[in-house]
Amino acid sequence: SQQGEEDPQALSIQEGENATMNCSYKTSINNLQWYRQNSGRGLVHLILIRSNEREKHSGRLRVTLDTSKKSSSLLITASRAADTASYFCATIARGSNYKLTFGKGTLLTVNP
């Protein structure tokens, strides 16, 4: 069963615009991770935020975490056509034996 659920399922924007994707999860977590998947490829780790952190940056990526609402957001600024991919949040529920479970992802299309 999915621990995290991304929203929206699909997002289409123009190059240069910002893209925001959201993730909601169900149980207490120790950290939340975001991954990217290009078509026909494996997932690539983007960024990890711990449960005691509220915001984290990495290049054009900004991740926020609100543990009271059990939600996270991923912001990609100044998007590029190369950012076109599916984006997944992943969590390890406490007591789950360290199993990392993924949402179904947001498909981001950046139009040149």
Place this chain on the structure above:
Amino acid sequence: DAGVIQSPRHEVTEMGQEVTLRCKPISGHDYLFWYRQTMMRGLELLIYFNNNVPIDDSGMPEDRFSAKMPNASFSTLKIQPSEPRDSAVYFCASSLEVLDRDSPLHFGNGTRLTVT
């Protein structure tokens, strides 16, 4: 670093046949995971190993699925007999430490399995 290597990239087989998927994790990684991805169910964790020992196989669908890790550099996922509903992309991933210590997963490019 060659990354996680999976073979074959594509496998097409007939129902009832045995299928073996292979994975070589990143050298030095102690954890190895097998995931299955479908449109309907997304990414599902099938099984994971720590130091070649299976830790949690609760995601393995049924007895037709089995996974082994005979050494630190090789793992297999076997389906016998295969069924059309097994059609999916199967990913292998490895990590350096237990995930709770902030160690990310490194994925291979997957094996796309089609069972006709």
